[in-house]
Amino acid sequence: QAKQQGGNCHQFYSIALSKGTSDRVALKTSLRYALERDELQVYYQPQLNLETGKIIGAEALLRWEHPERGLVSPIKFIPLAEETGLILPIGEWVLKTACQQTRHWQKMGYPHLKIAVNLSGRQFQQLDLRHRLVKIFTETGLRPEYLELELTESMLVENTDVAIRRLQALKALGVEIAIDDFGTGYSSLSYLQQFPFDTLKIDRCFIRNIQDNPSQAAITQAIIEMANTLDLKLVAEGVETDAELSFVVQHHCHKMQGYLFSKPLPAKEFESLLFSEKALVGIK
Ligand code: C2E
Ligand code: MG
Ligand code: MG
Ligand code: MG
Numbered sequence: 001q002a003k004q005q006g007g008n009c010h011q012f013y014s015i016a017l018s019k020g021t022s023d024r025v026a027l028k029t030s031l032r033y034a035l036e037r038d039e040l041q042v043y044y045q046p047q048l049n050l051e052t053g054k055i056i057g058a059e060a061l062l063r064w065e066h067p068e069r070g071l072v073s074p075i076k077f078i079p080l081a082e083e084t085g086l087i088l089p090i091g092e093w094v095l096k097t098a099c100q101q102t103r104h105w106q107k108m109g110y111p112h113l114k115i116a117v118n119l120s121g122r123q124f125q126q127l128d129l130r131h132r133l134v135k136i137f138t139e140t141g142l143r144p145e146y147l148e149l150e151l152t153e154s155m156l157v158e159n160t161d162v163a164i165r166r167l168q169a170l171k172a173l174g175v176e177i178a179i180d181d182f183g184t185g186y187s188s189l190s191y192l193q194q195f196p197f198d199t200l201k202i203d204r205c206f207i208r209n210i211q212d213n214p215s216q217a218a219i220t221q222a223i224i225e226m227a228n229t230l231d232l233k234l235v236a237e238g239v240e241t242d243a244e245l246s247f248v249v250q251h252h253c254h255k256m257q258g259y260l261f262s263k264p265l266p267a268k269e270f271e272s273l274l275f276s277e278k279a280l281v282g283i284k
Contacts, residue, residue, distance in 0.1 A: 028084055042101070183203045244258075
């Protein structure tokens with residue numbers, strides 16, 4: 001059932017991508033200029049500690065404000081950026097922008113605020129990624145332990161030994177590693193155990209309408225229990241309703257992010273929310 005759900009998510013993804021080839025070419029061309037024309041922006045979605053209900057960090061999510069098309073979804077343009085290699089300069093810009101912004105908020109009174117940044121496969125394969133990260137830490141003043149890199153299963157399974165060595169090198173820097181969209185790929189947690197990571201993000205497919213679907217609830221509960229046994233931190237992604245929240249709280253998930261508390265926000269709006277000290281209600 002869970003795999004079926006994950007499969008559905010993938011199906012949706014590829015349909016969205018295959019629609020219109022000429023459209024893709026046009027988008028690719030304008031993506032080339034997006035960075036230099038200042039059309040890209042980093043949004044921040046709060047991540048909350050489920051024990052305190054407080055904001056403990058954010059996930060950085062890229063947005064493209066196209067001059068004619070308006071906001072283009074990353075689901076649409078990240079794959080194009082990957083195909084063209086543009087993901088390298090764009091991804092590095094996201095890393096630097098997010099680290100700089102987070103360091104700024106830390107100085108404004110939130111010294112332990114963390115930032116999670118999505119890493120693309122091509123960035124992960126970059127031989128000098130470690131060096132680039134060190135440079136970003138030096139330039140922004142953010143300490144590595146406040147950065148969490150989000151990787152997906154598919155980036156790890158192809159060349160296992162190399163992936164493990166790369167992860168170890170990143171961990172040696174002090175950054176944390178999260179596996180994003182867990183459960184939508186087809187690897188088991190016992191297989192993933194060989195990779196040194198800190199956090200598992202349970203995909204939204206497993207959280208959605210969990211109260212109406214006993215078998216899905218059982219699988220999600222099993223994932224949470226396994227992760228707890230393995231001493232992994234757990235983030236529930238895409239929590240939208242009180243029922244979904246109470247499920248993840250009852251099953252000892254550590255963190256959540258989702259529309260129930262907030263959508264991804266432009267930096268200024270995230271800042272207002274952070275400074276307002278708004279907390280998640282109904283977690284006990
Ligand atoms: P992701 O890393 O799994 O990010 C979570 C996605 O779920 C975000 O979509 C977020 O807006 C959405 N989300 C969060 N809470 C909820 C909720 O309660 N309900 C619903 N329906 N959705 C929720 P977004 O921002 O559209 O990003 C989509 C994907 O694009 C990301 O998935 C990530 O894979 C990719 N992406 C975004 N920014 C970057 C980036 O800077 N670099 C790379 N390589 N990929 C990125
Ligand atoms: Mg992510
Ligand atoms: Mg995700
Ligand atoms: Mg996703």
